[in-house]
Amino acid sequence: MKKRVTAFLIYSGDESVASTAELLAKDKNVESIVFMSGEGLNKNYISTKTIRQLADQTDTDFALLQLQEGSAITDSEYLTKIIAVADDGSAGIVYSDFYEKEEGKVIQHPLIDYQAGSIRDDFYFGVFVLINAKALKKASENLPDYNYAGFYALRLAMSRHHAIKRVAEFLYTLTKPEENKSGEKQFDYVDPKNREVQIEMEKAATEHLKKINAYLVPVFKEINLSNEDFQTEVSVIIPVKNRVKTIVAAVDSALNQKTKFSFNVIIIDNHSSDGTTKILQKSFHKNDRVINLIPNKKDPGIGGCWNEGIFHKKCGKFSVQLDSDDLYKDENTLQKIVDKFYEERCGMVIGSYQLTDFELNEIPPGIVDHKEWTDENGRNNALRINGLGAPRAFYTPLIRSLKFPDVSYGEDYSVALGISREHKIGRIFDPIYVCRRWEGNTDSSLSIEQANKNNYYKDEIRTKEILARKKINL
DSSP states (O other), rough: OOOOOOEEEOOSSSHHHHHHHHHHHHHEEEEEEEEOTTTGGGOOOOOOHHHHHEEEOOOOOEEEEEOOOOOOEETTTHHHHHHHHHHSEEEEEEEEEEEEETTTTEEEEEOOOOOTTOOSOOOOOOOOOEEEEHHHHHHHOOOOOOSSSSHHHHHHHHHHTTTEEEEEEEEEEEEEEOOSSSSSSGGGGGOOOGGGHHHHHHHHHHHHHHTTTTOOOOOOOOTTTSSOOOOEEEEEEEEEEEEEHHHHHHHHHTTTTTSOOOEEEEEEEEOOOSSHHHHHHHTTTTTTEEEEESSSSSOOOOOHHHHHHHHHHOOEEEEEOOOOEEEESTTHHHHHHHHHHHTTTOEEEEEEEEEOTTTEEEEEEEEETTOOTTTTTTHHHHHHTOOOOOOOEEEEEEEEEEEEOOOOOSSHHHHHHHHHHHSOOEEEEEEEEEOOOOOOOTTSSSOOHHHHHHHHHHHHHHHHHHHEEEEEEE
8 A cells, every 4th residue: 555644753862752753653554654843733833944944855645744732633534634635626735623731631623614714824734734746846846935934835836726625524632732932922923033934924924925816916096085074083892791890980991081072982782781871871871972882783793793883873983992891091092193194195094002901000011013014015914913903983884884794703803904905094103092801702612612702703704705805806
């Protein structure tokens, strides 16, 4: 029987890879095992040079590439099953669900299907990917030279000509490595220490968008901000559900703003049951700048609550975000946002924020400013990353024309991509907002299933956006 796989395993000096190597050495499909070492391999920071070496050393039909450190014990039929999927069609890359072992417990770790919009550089394939050797060799010949984005560029290149398939079976068990140490993993891409990595990832993503005809040149439609007649210049929009501990401070931070224009605060109370409704009535019933709304719909998402606010007859020309457990950093936030709208005639403004705990002590990574954004390429790079920053502010007529999807995750990202398709997004890189991380946050402790659902939804948003941008470029 022909042995069809060359395995490439990460070796970082410990013995965790030994059990994996021992099992693969006994597998009837494995011709040889090659050990890889180098800083960054565990984060998929693989150079183009390494990718080409993998291609050169693969004389079999497939390369099995390890992407994550740890002891991975494979099912006896693991390779046979994923090879069958790779053989049955045009798959360039195949990956599978797996079990995860932590503190003596074994749990299922399902993954999500790959789609056209899965171009974020942190798409999670699990521990292993099986790569078609012919496709690997061909793609690696034309890759630009990267120190970190080699694998990212490779899988984007392969996705242009081959399917990337998931096997929805749990085919190996990973002994879970230590957790991320740099703060929260979701903020790694804005950590200044990772800037060089992010520059390369942006270049790879931009090249991919150009090749699939979804790249947008930096030409924008300017908005005439005097076209519409509004009674109020700004409305602060606060969707809230069960935030009795934080809502008063949030509203106060809005009311304390010093501006040259009129503004109001529109609170959409999503049928709170913890006393939020009563405390809002008690605290602000005499303040004519505060508008309390309770939706007729019993279970709107955050996006649905936003739609209630922006379509209210008293909504201002600009609609500005304030989450119910966050704060404006000082009394000048609204003025800075409105000034930016008029300076750049943009359809949306996004600020920067300081990350703190509940007691307002700064926590890593501290200031999240998204300085990777540029007018030239920001809207293209936006398809690669999972978030664009806060607070987010919208020219109300424009956001009314788009509407928010009635969901509670990704609703802001969806409309931001839609706006950026034709209009400029203004950026404020100084912190003007305080984002509090605490156990009450909706994303503070997500299950694997919920995280998968969120990630798949954002990938789906990107898929639709890529199709829309391709139409623009026809």
